[in-house]
Amino acid sequence: MGRPNSRRRRVIAFVVIPLTTAALAIGGTTAALADTRPQNSGPATVSADALPTAQINGVAWTQVIVGDTVYVGGEFTKARPAGAKPGKDEVSRRDLLAYRLSTGELLPWAPKVDGAVKGLAASDDGATIYAVGTFDTANGAKHQRIAGFDSQSGDVRDNFDPGLNSAAYAVAVSGDTVYVGGHFTSANGKARAHAAAFTRTNGSLTAWAPKTNENVQAIVVSGSGNSAVLGGRFTKVNGETQRGSERVSTSGVGKNLSWKLNSVVGNNGPDAAVYSLSTSNGIVYGTGYSFHPKAGTPGKRIEGTFAASFDDGSIKWLEDCHGDTYGATANNGVVYIAGHPHFCGNVGGFKSVPYNFQRALAFTTAATHKLKANKVKPYSSFGGEPAPSILQWYPYFEAGSYTGQNQGPWTVASSGRYVAYAGEFKHINGHLQQGLARFAPPELAPNKQGPLRHGTAFTTSAKYAKGKVTVTWLLNSDRDNQSLNYAVYRGSTLIATVNRSSKVWYSGAKTSLTDSGGKKGDTYHVVATDPFGNSATGATIKAK
Numbered sequence: 001m002g003r004p005n006s007r008r009r010r011v012i013a014f015v016v017i018p019l020t021t022a023a024l025a026i027g028g029t030t031a032a033l034a035d036t037r038p039q040n041s042g043p044a045t046v047s048a049d050a051l052p053t054a055q056i057n058g059v060a061w062t063q064v065i066v067g068d069t070v071y072v073g074g075e076f077t078k079a080r081p082a083g084a085k086p087g088k089d090e091v092s093r094r095d096l097l098a099y100r101l102s103t104g105e106l107l108p109w110a111p112k113v114d115g116a117v118k119g120l121a122a123s124d125d126g127a128t129i130y131a132v133g134t135f136d137t138a139n140g141a142k143h144q145r146i147a148g149f150d151s152q153s154g155d156v157r158d159n160f161d162p163g164l165n166s167a168a169y170a171v172a173v174s175g176d177t178v179y180v181g182g183h184f185t186s187a188n189g190k191a192r193a194h195a196a197a198f199t200r201t202n203g204s205l206t207a208w209a210p211k212t213n214e215n216v217q218a219i220v221v222s223g224s225g226n227s228a229v230l231g232g233r234f235t236k237v238n239g240e241t242q243r244g245s246e247r248v249s250t251s252g253v254g255k256n257l258s259w260k261l262n263s264v265v266g267n268n269g270p271d272a273a274v275y276s277l278s279t280s281n282g283i284v285y286g287t288g289y290s291f292h293p294k295a296g297t298p299g300k301r302i303e304g305t306f307a308a309s310f311d312d313g314s315i316k317w318l319e320d321c322h323g324d325t326y327g328a329t330a331n332n333g334v335v336y337i338a339g340h341p342h343f344c345g346n347v348g349g350f351k352s353v354p355y356n357f358q359r360a361l362a363f364t365t366a367a368t369h370k371l372k373a374n375k376v377k378p379y380s381s382f383g384g385e386p387a388p389s390i391l392q393w394y395p396y397f398e399a400g401s402y403t404g405q406n407q408g409p410w411t412v413a414s415s416g417r418y419v420a421y422a423g424e425f426k427h428i429n430g431h432l433q434q435g436l437a438r439f440a441p442p443e444l445a446p447n448k449q450g451p452l453r454h455g456t457a458f459t460t461s462a463k464y465a466k467g468k469v470t471v472t473w474l475l476n477s478d479r480d481n482q483s484l485n486y487a488v489y490r491g492s493t494l495i496a497t498v499n500r501s502s503k504v505w506y507s508g509a510k511t512s513l514t515d516s517g518g519k520k521g522d523t524y525h526v527v528a529t530d531p532f533g534n535s536a537t538g539a540t541i542k543a544k
Helices: none
Strands: 024-027 059-066 069-075 078-080 096-100 117-122 128-133 146-150 168-174 177-182 195-199 216-221 227-232 245-249 272-280 283-290 305-309 315-319 325-331 334-339 360-370 386-390 409-415 418-423 436-439 459-465 468-474 483-490 493-501 510-515 523-529 535-537
Touching (some): 059 128, 069 117, 069 128, 177 216, 227 283, 334 418, 459 523, 483 510
Parallel strands (some): 315 386, 325 409
Antiparallel strands (some): 024 510, 168 177, 216 227, 227 272, 325 334, 334 360, 483 493, 523 535
């Protein structure tokens, strides 16, 4: 938990190399799921290698991708190239920047604002980038909490000059309309209760005015443009009881529409919210946070991700990992999330005690099974709801310090073959990469994330008894490959290769091999290799 500022069948696969000196018995298997090279029909993830990307010296709250350009907003004053240490090769970037998605190269786009940028959206033609936040000026001119910028030059769109009386957190664009949500109660000098809309041509206020009793954190508009979903901390929308999310019409004043999610998920304030929303192929993906609900708090709170039909909010699936989730994006059959999950046992994932935060995860876009009932207090139980599969994709994001909230990525977006993360992290997989990161499929990645255990942490024992030696070792793990090959050596002689499936969060799972040609005093070691040739060698041990 935490509170953001605002904010089947068992598969056995093995190969035994025929040897006249060894009779082999293999034990210990686990079921395989999808990763960068799936062993079944599941979707393939991007590689866990973080590609070289421009860096920042603060925090990124939001990003939007247009073609081959990633636009980023947040709180930062400097940017620098990939690989550069803080303070080296820096250039000025004031809360806004852009980089090339395919290369990670920092681009010259550099408008300036005097406050945090909390939300970004692009016009349908990609020519204008709309920013909202806490700022009062843009490129030196007065623009209160909202502005539009030329996507090529960074110049302010002077004809678009609306104003808000307080912070804005979310922005979405559909056709000629810009939709905004936040903390504000006035737009262009007229009353608006946390949601408003403006025309793109001149910034005039439209009639759209759904009323919420608390902050709107997120807005997403349907592909048809006929409806929008709001997310936030509110308990009422247009006078009706809602629970952190609601679907409204984009015509007229924004009347409430059918939204069945609220009968199951209730992330309403003051210490919970639906924090982010995104959409793909008619599905709304939403994420939530919750902070230690008091006894008697109504509704069920989720800290993971939901997938719901844009048409009426019917639930497609829920993943109820414990640990707040701040962003989600669907890409090529996979949903990538940003947050700090520390327990995913109900959805078939890791159960970490004490907390071991995994700040980026991947799930199938398809529902594959049912959630288990939750037994960990004080979390809500969504047992029996449809759930996705958690996939073998575990890049390690180190928490940053800029916000003081011990967080890593705050947002995730995707386009084509790339997935982009942004936040306040400083390192990924042990390598310097501050604030911004890209991931890509294996054909575009170095594929250097190999088995993690080496030496004595890998091989465990070789025991001689009754004319044979039993070699036992811990199953290794790999950030983005679940299926590993194990080569077992007696001395320098390869005696067998076997394939085993394991997950990066397994601890203590073992497998063994019985060598009837071995004898006391023989030495053994095991080499684990992933599908891309990365390997790890266990310590050499002597049969006793």
